[in-house]
Amino acid sequence: MARIRDVAREAGVSVGTVSMVLNHADYGSPAIRQKVESAVEKLQYVPSEMARNLSLKRTMTVGIIVPTVSHPFFAELVGDLEEALYHLGYKTMLCCTRQKENAEHVFLEMLQRQNMDGIIMGAHSLDTAIYQGVKQPIIAFDRYLSPDIPIVHTNHVLGGEMAAQAFLQHDCHHIVEISGSQMVKTPAGEYHQAFNKVMQAHGVRTDVVALPWNSFGFKESMELAERIFDEFPDVDGILGSDVSVSSCLQLAVRRGIKVPEQLKLVAYDGTYITQNGILKLTAVRQPIAELAEIAAKKIVSLINGSQDDSPWVLPPTVLKGETC
Amino acid sequence: MARIRDVAREAGVSVGTVSMVLNHADYGSPAIRQKVESAVEKLQYVPSEMARNLSLKRTMTVGIIVPTVSHPFFAELVGDLEEALYHLGYKTMLCCTRQKENAEHVFLEMLQRQNMDGIIMGAHSLDTAIYQGVKQPIIAFDRYLSPDIPIVHTNHVLGGEMAAQAFLQHDCHHIVEISGSQMVKTPAGEYHQAFNKVMQAHGVRTDVVALPWNSFGFKESMELAERIFDEFPDVDGILGSDVSVSSCLQLAVRRGIKVPEQLKLVAYDGTYITQNGILKLTAVRQPIAELAEIAAKKIVSLINGSQDDSPWVLPPTVLKGETC
DNA sequence: GTGAAAGCGCTAACAC
C-alpha cells in the first residue's frame, strides 16, 4: 500500500503539501495540485483512515444500540438511522444487545475507547447507572437513561389517546393491553397510562398483561395471546405492539373469534407487518423515519458542538385498518 | 482522558510495561501487574482504539453490505451476522446501498481505506467490475461478484425442487413465478431454473414475472400481484419471495379467490412474515442463521489467514404452512 | 523482567 510519503516523493513535493492538497480543495497552485493528483493516481494511493482517525481524534462513526434488528420496529429504525447518518457523513456501527451476556457494557466501552464518536441508544437498559459518568455524546431513542441524556421520542400521550378513540368508536367493554416489561420505564410505556385514563373516564374495563423483559419474539407473543384468551374470555379489544397484536389476530381466527365483529385490535407502532397481512391492522403509527432523522441530526450536533433546533417529540398518526 | 504514559507515570513503570501488562495476561510479576492495574483504576484509563488500530493495522471491524435492513430477509441476515461476528470478536459496520447514489463505491472505498478489515457483501451489484482489483477480504452472500470472491449460499437447486414438489402434491396447472430483477445474476435466481425443469417434466405451465431492480417494497410487490391476477386469470399457483407472495395472498383474499382451494402459494425465504399472518404461508426456508455464521467465520479466517472448513452451500428446508 | 525508542500513517502548526 502506498503511503502519503510515497505520493510526496513521486510528485516531488513534501508530505505536508500532499496532505493539504488532498484535504483542502482551495490549497496549492493548480500545477502542484495536478502533480499530486497524478501521483495519487499512479500509485493508486488510498489514505489510511486509521491514521487520520488518530490524528484528527475522531472516527466519523456513530454506534446504534438496539436489542435486535430482526424485529420490524427496530429494522425500520436502524434502516432509517443508517440512512440519515450516511447523508450526514457518518458511518454506522451496529450494536445489538439481545442474546449477549453484557453487550451493553461492551458497546459503551467501545464508545469510551473512541471507537465511535457517539451513540444512539435504542435498547432497554436494566442498568442505567452505567450511563451516569459517560462524557461522550449519547442520544436516547425512546429511553430514559440519565437526566442529562436527551431523548427523542413519539408523543405517546397522544398515541394512547388515539388508540383509545379508535376503541371508543366501537363500543368495547373489556380491553386487554399488552405492555412491554414493567422492569424498564420507557416513554413508550406511557401510552398505556394515557389510554387507561381515557378508558376509565368512559367506564371501560382494562387489564394489562406484560411481556417478559427484552422479549421481541413471535413465540413469546403467541404464548401471551393464548393466555389472554384463556384468562379473559370476554375480551373484546386488544391493544399492544404490532407483533403481539398480530399474534392475537392469528390466534383469534384460529379460535373462531370474528375480527373485528367480536374482537377489535389496535396495534401500536404501525410497522409494515400491520399492512401486509390478509387483514390490515388498525394501528397507531410512530413516525420512525422522522424520529430517526432527528436523532441522527442531534447526535451529530452533539458531536461537533453545534446547535440543532429540531423538536424532541413528534406526534403519531393513525393507520385505519380493518381490525377496529 | 488519561493516556498510557499517565498510567506509566502513576504506576512508576515504563509505557512499554503498561502496554504489555494490559495486552498479555502472562506478562510481568504480580507486583508490577498490581501497580499497573491500580493506576488504571485510579486514572480511569481507557485505551484509545484508534491508536491501537493504527499500531496494529487492523480495526476488528467487518462491514456488512446489504440493500436495506427494513426487509425481513435482510433484517434476519444482518441480525444473525452481527451476532456471529460479535462472538468472533468483531464489530459490525452496517452499510445499506439502497436509495443512495453510489453507496457501493463509497463502502468499497471504506474497505480500502482500512476502515474495516473485510466485508460481507449481500447487496445486488450492477457493477461487479469494481470488485476485480480489490485486495482486501470479501465474502459474498448469495451473490456473484468476481471469480475469486467466494460465495456462501443456499442450495437453490434443491430449493427449487422442494417448491416444485409442494405444488405437485396439489395438481396445479398454471404457476406464476415472481423473480427478482433479471438484471443481476444471483445464486438465488437459480431456484427458478430448477423449479421450471421439474414443472416442465410434469407438463405444468409456468410464467415468470419480474420485480424491478432493487425493489423490496410492499408497494411494488402489491402492484405486481395485481398484474399477475389481471394477466393470468387462471393462475392456480404462485411462487416468489415472502414479501411478494404475502401481497398475492392479501390480494387474492380481497378478490375472493380462495386460498389454498383455488390458489396455492409457496414463499421462498421463509422469514417470520410467513409465520405471523392469519394463514401461515407454506415456504422454502433458507437457513439464514447458519449461513450467517458460516459467512462470519469465513470472513474472519480470510482476514487472519487461517483455514475454515465450513461448507459453502447449505440446504433449505420446507415450512409446511396453510397455503399449499 | 523491564525500559527506551522506533515506528504505525496522517495532520497541521510553524518556519522558511
Add this chain to the structure above:
DNA sequence: GTGTTAGCGCTTTCAC
C-alpha cells in the same frame, strides 16, 4: 506558497 517536523496514543523490538 511550500517544506519540516512534532505530535496523535499505542505496540513491540531490542538492549540492559
